Amino acid sequence: MERISLACEKISLISPGELDTSLDFSSKLNPFKTKDQELLLQGLERSGILSPILSIKKTGNPNPLVIDGFKRIKWALSSKIDTVCVITLPQMEEEELVVFLTTKYAPTLDTCVVRALFLYFLVEKSFKHKTIVEKVMPILGLEPHKGLLERYLKIAGLPHKLLLFCHEKDFSLKRCINLSYKPRRLLETIIGLNGIISLSASLLQELCDNIHDILRRDDMDVEAFFELKQVRDILGMEKDPSTKTRLLRRFVWQMRYPVLSSVHAQIEEIEKRHFSNMPFCIKWDRSLENRKITITGSVSSPNELDSLIDALSDKGTKEGINKMLARF
Amino acid sequence: MKPKSVTLHPDLIRHPFSQNFKGARVSKKSPMLTDYRQGKRHLFISPKKGDIFHICASLDTRYICCSTHVISHISNCPFECTYCFLQNYLTDTTLTVVADTKAIMAEIKDKVAKQPWRFFRIGTWELGDSLALPPLNQMAAALVKEFALTKNCVLKLRTKSSAVEPLMDLDHQGKTVVSWTLNPPEIIAKEEIATAPLEKRLMAMEKVARCGYPIGLHFDPMILFNGWQNAYEGLIKMVFSAVRPKDVIWISVGSLRFNPEMKKKIENNYPSSKITAQELVLGDDNKFRYPRPVRQDMYSLILDCLKNVGADQCFTYLCMERWNVWERVFGRYPVSIGHLDYLIARSVHKRFPKTCPTMPPKGKYMALSY
Known part of the structure; x- marks a missing residue:
């Protein structure tokens, strides 16, 4: 607040197209449907821009670097508004800027996936790892460990469709980490089956774990597995997704645990008889x-x-x- | 294999063991390394702090365990076995050796004196390999000399190395068992990285057997792979062409096991290893193992092979197994952990009377509680 009051004389009217919006993380959240987005857009439609955009000066950049007001700018651009009211603060230290951004976004970072995307975004914007670990992670309620940051960054690299699924199902960090160590092609293929089979969080995990182990054990690639006649037959049959899910799950389990499956089959036969x-x-x-x-x-x-x-x-x-x- | 750096605790500057490390950095604190691999290359020589003599930490009363005792004076190991539990266990990964033999022996003597009727098998391999580094070997040699003077104890050195030179020409009095963890060459190459190849281990075994040391054999962890039957059969033939069954004091057999957290560690540390991709089930002790029918086949094969080479006279036991597995494999099972402890002691007394001079009292062993 002190910074803002000191900089009040720097309020100016600027064309929204001239503003540097490279620190806009909210656009990355678009498909992830966080709580406040819809409400904000409705408010802008109703009342227009009520508060000024916040920006800072950046060496070597004639355009002010926006740190708050990205959605207002986007709305202004789409509504063809000529100028917006902008407060330009003096240049900020990296630590100060990253703390500002984190505090601003923290309430929307409500799942492991969006936290991972935010941390990845900061790395992408060249904030130092050390600053992220020491300043950002504690604000997000995370242990300030380099190894943990690396894990989050690995999660951010998961296929987009899978990230959406994990976000919607509110996957835990442990689950996300586990997925991040699986082959990308396998993850893409399994998430691509969503709809053909009824994919729940635990089933996704189970299929990934078991198929990955089968692939490693049998020196098989992902394509070869999904080309197996039994797999093709199950996925291609004219049955409802839950039946296919049950059959696929059983087939994978039998392949992963051949000894157990065979002994259980013998015992089940005795039970039946x-x-x-x-x-x-x-x-x-x-x-x-x-x-x-x-x-x-x-x-x-x-x-x-x-x-x-x-x-x-x-x-x-x-x-x-x-x-x-x-x-x- | 030499450590990249050596740190010596100031209390040990005048200790004879430390004379081998002139120029070592002197510090009261361990370098406190946290990276599993990095820690293997840096040695910290430490004084004894607290008790280090205890029963093997793997003991679980839901399984039949051999109730060996251990001195945990070595922590971490320069070898890189893909299945090693240390990758998920150590907080300070610095290779640490407690060098004060006298203090170690004082603790052992004090504790074993409380059960003078009992035959204590005392290993030095709980958190590391007994003979993996020259400094450890000197330490081992010092312990061999000390154990030669004890009555109801035997020192168990267990290794995957071939560095046995410091053990030659010692007056061991049959009070030290030199033992090897053994696997077929295919497994040594893929899963026991940086350890001595099988031929070298067997040459070393032959040497120590010639020096009169009782030999211990540990086919543990047995690992499943294509062609495992022929490989383990070949292994046993090779072992018994290097040593005679009468030189072998005991043989333990066990299969791969690890806790669930280890799975990820192994896959990250050793991506080309396939050991975690095999069919595994979670046991009551929260460890993954091969399914029981598979384990039974593996153990039965070892027993058959031992019979074929005339080594069925050697006392053979299963490590951390269920009574029903024992029954399937041997047709009988020890009724308790104390019972197995007794059976081992009785076998040693009969076959190696110098190592265990008095007949173990069955009743006292059976009454042991864990």
């Missing part, structure tokens, strides 16, 4: 680590209890349980 009409449920440790079968049943009358006891005492039950245990 011995227990399909029994008044109890059979569960086993899906990791196959613990040799343990859990039998659960519920009763609502003495007769049901008798039936349950009879079923449990049945010779076939014992035989089935023994067969199942033998798979462990």
Whole structure:
């Protein structure tokens, strides 16, 4: 505020086209639908520009560098307004400028993705990494670590469509980091399936993890995987997205865990043969680590209890349980 | 392999061990490196601070563990094994060695005296390799001499190196077991970067066996790859053409395991390694392992191979495995961690009486609680 009051005599009328808007981060947020954008545009339409644009002097640049009022300028340009009211502050130190911009944008940086994009934007605008780590990250509530900045920058490099998805689903930092280590082609292909299959945040993560491991294990590339007959058949079938999702998920799981899948199939077969009409449920440790079968049943009358006891005492039950245990 | 820099704690300037590091930077503080790789190249020689003798940190009562003891006087390692847990464990990655042998021995003697009936196997490899660097080897040699004078302990040196020269001509009294972690050459080349090749490890093994040291063999971690069966079979043949079964005091077998946080670390640090892409399941101890049927096949193959080379007389045990895996592989299982501890001690007493002179009392081992 002190700076603004000192610079009051510098208010001038300038054509919006002559202003340097290179520090406009809000335009980068366009597809990301942050809270305040719609409201602001409605206000401008209703009342016009009520407060002056804020700018600073920049060495070697005849045009004032705008630091606040980007949307007003954009609106002025689109509304063909000749001049706008601009306050020009004296030149700012890098630290001061970056703190100003961060404080201004902080309320809109509400997901990991937009925070990543903002940090990337600052790097792109040649702000020093050290300044970003020490001054910007604490304002955004992030630990001031170089490594963390690098992770955010890696996230910012994810495919655009995926960034939008992660933003909409409010992906955590951990999830975003995990995705940022996957091959770009894989990410692009999977996010491209959204609509054909029902992609949720956890399913996206699961498919990326499992397919990436399959590719590495089998020395396969992304195209070869999605060209597999089974994958093509699933994605191309005339079924609803949720059916395709279930089938694709199962196929990927079987490919990623062939041993577990095969043992589970054997156990499921025993379950089907011995227990399909029994008044109890059979569960086993899906990791196959613990040799343990859990039998659960519920009763609502003495007769049901008798039936349950009879079923449990049945010779076939014992035989089935023994067969199942033998798979462990 | 020589460290790029050596930092010596001022308390150790007059210590005989420090005489090998004339010109070292003197500082009370470790360089406190945080980068996993960078720390491997810088050595800090430290005095002993606090207790360093304890039971192996991997012990988990849900698994059958061998309950070995360790002295954690080495921290970090110049080798680069892709599966090494240290990449996700150390805060200060500086390669650190506690040089004060007398202080270490005083702590050990004090603690083992409380259970004079027990046979203590004491390793120096918990957070590093026992023989990976010349300074560590001198340290190892000093410990060999000290352990030769103990009654109910044996020193376990475990390495992937071939640097055994400092151990030659020492009066070890059978109180030191020199052991190697062994994998087929394909795995050594890809996953045990900068370690000694198999032939060199085996030559070193032959040398120490000739000096009368009992030999320990650790086929752990076994790693799955195309052709693993033939590779491990070949490995066992090679090992037993270098040493005789009667030289081998024990054999441990285990498979790759790591905690979930390690997956990302391994993939970042060693992008060409495929170990994390194999089929893995999360166990009750929150560690990824190959599925149980796969592990059983791997262990059974090792047992068959040992039988084929006449090494089935060597005491063989599984490292950090479930009782049901033991049962599948051996047809029997120790009923508790104390039981396995007893079985090892009994085998050593029978086969290496100089190493474990008294018959272990079964009842006391079985009553041990963890």
